Amino acid sequence: IDWLLSKLEEQLERSRKKRDEVLKEINMLEQFISDASDKLDRLSVARGACPLCGRPLDDEHRVELIKRLSREKKEAEKRLEARRDTLRRIEQEISEL
Amino acid sequence: IDWLLSKLEEQLERSRKKRDEVLKEINMLEQFISDASDKLDRLSVARGACPLCGRPLDDEHRVELIKRLSREKKEAEKRLEARRDTLRRIEQEISEL
Numbered sequence: 001i002d003w004l005l006s007k008l009e010e011q012l013e014r015s016r017k018k019r020d021e022v023l024k025e026i027n028m029l030e031q032f033i034s035d036a037s038d039k040l041d042r043l044s045v046a047r048g049a050c051p052l053c054g055r056p057l058d059d060e061h062r063v064e065l066i067k068r069l070s071r072e073k074k075e076a077e078k079r080l081e082a083r084r085d086t087l088r089r090i091e092q093e094i095s096e097l
Numbered sequence: 098i099d100w101l102l103s104k105l106e107e108q109l110e111r112s113r114k115k116r117d118e119v120l121k122e123i124n125m126l127e128q129f130i131s132d133a134s135d136k137l138d139r140l141s142v143a144r145g146a147c148p149l150c151g152r153p154l155d156d157e158h159r160v161e162l163i164k165r166l167s168r169e170k171k172e173a174e175k176r177l178e179a180r181r182d183t184l185r186r187i188e189q190e191i192s193e194l
């Protein structure tokens with residue numbers, strides 16, 4: 001029975017470690033998405049110049065930046081959704097050990 | 098007495114109008130200051146490129162932007178303090194009418 005208990009402990013340890021990694025990634029994704037939203041707001045109202053560095057920013061370039069950032073944000077949101085599913089699954093596993 | 102009352106009413110109206118103007122300006126100053134703080138945070142961690150438009154941003158230019166924005170932020174904070182004093186004074190006047 002000792003052997004079985006130590007096996008369960010190892011599994012629990014692995015699951016907790018995995019959970020911490022997924023939590024870290026979730027935090028980073030949320031941070032990225034929130035930052036991207038803020039930049040998109042700023043870019044959408046900018047006219048002629050970058051509101052941060054003041055350099056010229058014509059509409060064509062500005063729209064290019066908005067498209068790229070929106071795409072990256074969508075990809076991050078998909079990834080975030082997947083990681084949250086993974087987190088739920090791991091939490092479930094931990095609760096069943 | 099009618100004449101006196103109408104005079105007080107006019108004064109009350111003027112003070113309320115003044116208060117609304119000061120409140121509007123206070124809101125704009127707070128918005129400006131909060132926006133400036135956020136830009137200063139972004140500029141302070143930027144390295145080599147503008148985090149918003151991606152254009153090259155050498156340290157010299159970046160520090161220049163930070164200095165100018167800090168200065169504008171300080172001026173806005175002084176102005177905000179003054180407008181808040183004005184608001185208190187007007188509120189006082191209104192309460193004494």
Ligand SMILES: [Zn+2]
Binds near residue numbers: 050052149152
């Ligand atoms: Zn820029």
